[in-house]
Amino acid sequence: MRLSRYFLPILKETPKEAEIVSHRLMLRAGMIRQESAGIYAWLPLGLRVLRKIERIVEEEQNRSGAVQLLMPTIQAADLWRESGRYDAYGKEMLRITDRHEREMLYGPTNEEMITEIFRAYIRSYKDLPLNLYHIQWKFRDEVRPRFGIMRGREFLMKDAYSFDTDKEAARHAYNRMFVAYLRTFDRMGLKAIPMRADTGPIGGDMSHEFIILASTGESEVFCSKDILDLPIPGADTDFASDLTPIVEAWTTPYAATDEMHDEAAFNQVAEDRKVSARGIEVGHIFYFGTKYSEPMNAKVTLSDGSEAVVHMGSYGIGVSRLLGAIIEAHHDDEGIVWPASVAPFHVGLINLKPGDAATDEACADFYRQLENAGIEVLYDDEDTRAGAKFATMDLIGLPWQLIVGPRGLKDGVVELKNRRSGERVSLSPQEAINRLIAELKG
């Protein structure tokens, strides 16, 4: 993408309303714009990151055996009356009356709707296990939306729902999601810690939150350093196998949110292994048995001809919130430092003298070669000061900067800068290409 044809509205001022660094940087880097309290437009740079995060979530959900569908944003109130949650949900639910005076709502979550879909089609235990997920905009009418997209009202969420014949099978489903979540967050450069958690309004008796440690986190968390050293399950993990050993390894070291914190148990952890910090919730998984299937009558016939109410779990990932969490974990004084897996572009190509024929030609050549290699390039072809170009590229945090100017070209070199380490090296054009392909496609 050529910057001159892109829409990247960089802000020079640090917006006053932004309390945390991710919110400030997303506004300054032209990634989002607030349209109403807690409601944001995703500007082009922000949308690219959002889509990359979605793809990783999808890939890992699919790998674990979950099947993707898409439920609508607007739901009928009657569906929520069946589960008894319509009145219980309170003011966070955005309630709507349509032109025919029917009561509707903007879905804050989808347990009821997915149970309705399940019971409409599934009759036999032979169709289980089943895990259905979608990635859709949700709305929660927070009293006080804050922290930008970290606690917005309209937000993008992945929610999966598992259906099994009994508790034992449901636990396998739970374990599959547990492992999928470890992989998902790791691929985005996040160290997410599963912590025993309260089940809240979703209900149920087994639940883990996945928490990123960050000083700006909303909740207080406690864990042992042991959990930070555990290996992430590989891409070759067999999700049909018994995943209990992995889940046990990850649930043995102490780790709990403040709601579930047990001071006595925490004191068993060696003093130099204790972590007491703040955290950001990026995922939450629940097993809740027959809480929805029972009142909504979601049953299957078993092999002996009897009927069983299905056991369910639900599994959420805050997709839009993840952008904020990643920035909280990956930034420095100059701006964002994206992990390559979610970077909006891989390389920022900086033309130091647009209009200079040799420099323009060299840049056009780099642009073509890198794009042909499947590397995403943001090409700054604009006629602005070098200082401003560097500051913008540092701010938006692409992993690599390739700096091309007339003086270097005379000596047969260009400069390649690694955004994270700050290291700058002079290389021949061909070496620079080879290096980028090796780093990004190797």
Next chain:
Amino acid sequence: MRLSRYFLPILKETPKEAEIVSHRLMLRAGMIRQESAGIYAWLPLGLRVLRKIERIVEEEQNRSGAVQLLMPTIQAADLWRESGRYDAYGKEMLRITDRHEREMLYGPTNEEMITEIFRAYIRSYKDLPLNLYHIQWKFRDEVRPRFGIMRGREFLMKDAYSFDTDKEAARHAYNRMFVAYLRTFDRMGLKAIPMRADTGPIGGDMSHEFIILASTGESEVFCSKDILDLPIPGADTDFASDLTPIVEAWTTPYAATDEMHDEAAFNQVAEDRKVSARGIEVGHIFYFGTKYSEPMNAKVTLSDGSEAVVHMGSYGIGVSRLLGAIIEAHHDDEGIVWPASVAPFHVGLINLKPGDAATDEACADFYRQLENAGIEVLYDDEDTRAGAKFATMDLIGLPWQLIVGPRGLKDGVVELKNRRSGERVSLSPQEAINRLIAELKG
């Protein structure tokens, strides 16, 4: 994808409520489920097609130079008061009051919001031309939703908005979208005819609808056969060049919707070239000048230092509706016949005898080889009757069926069926693979 692990709820009965063939087939093929009047869940097979259509739309929007962002679904009423449309829009707008008694709405379109974004950041003619688009769920509270997703209330739409310094530049923007639309619909196997159209509540003085001829269409349309024979602009079209000759070629033959129909002009068309038919609108483009930029104060500074109110256009594609339009154009008595570009999977692999070791092994091998070649396979590994398998594959309309059974394997052959032509050929396993790769990846 293995069918035994998928969620494909085929209906045996033809649903009575469905009036048109695309609605019937989408319900029977387990693509959608109605959740409320005019509000649908996209089941896994339907979602796959929706995503393929989105990708084609995105690719062609990007090719034309438009830049993607994403605006939220919920908008503030105040924004619409600025343009004067809040009261004018009527009951089709879903109006919402939030917990703080603020008036909101579920966006039926985004002229106001994109103008607000534009004026917040763009100051200079140097940043123009600019065309920003998004693909987002919209809501129109139709009195009488019908025809399934063809006239739903919650629907997915691509809407683009162009900004230019004057009418002449805006016309170039209009032409770029005109050409992008020709390519977009053609890639989905649709013959879309641009027709002069009424501008309706969007306003403006230049507008074309893109119409698919179909007997179940909602509107009456008239055109000359000449327009059906025109060549589609190639992928190498230079969108920076003057596209007027292409647009002129496509707007010279007679073509109009009933609102704009001119009987006298139509009678100039030779009798055997006259087409009078019903049509489905799949896209609509508008130039409306300063209708929104003037009241909303969206201006840029020109090179001479003076200010100009920007000229705008908007450009819609009914993304979810396109599924219905494609099925209306591509089906037979047995079911859907997807064009390969939007098919949910490319190949249906039918195992005639699951449990038979040789057949299972051959199928597993086909599945692996085809997937490795980038071909998407739905593998029917379920233990059901052959007749039911064939009927399901015909119904869901994948372009190719690869039929593998123990008797054929003994003779060293499998059967390859082309869904559209119905042609079935016996081939060796290797020939079958080669043929599929040549047809789908050639």
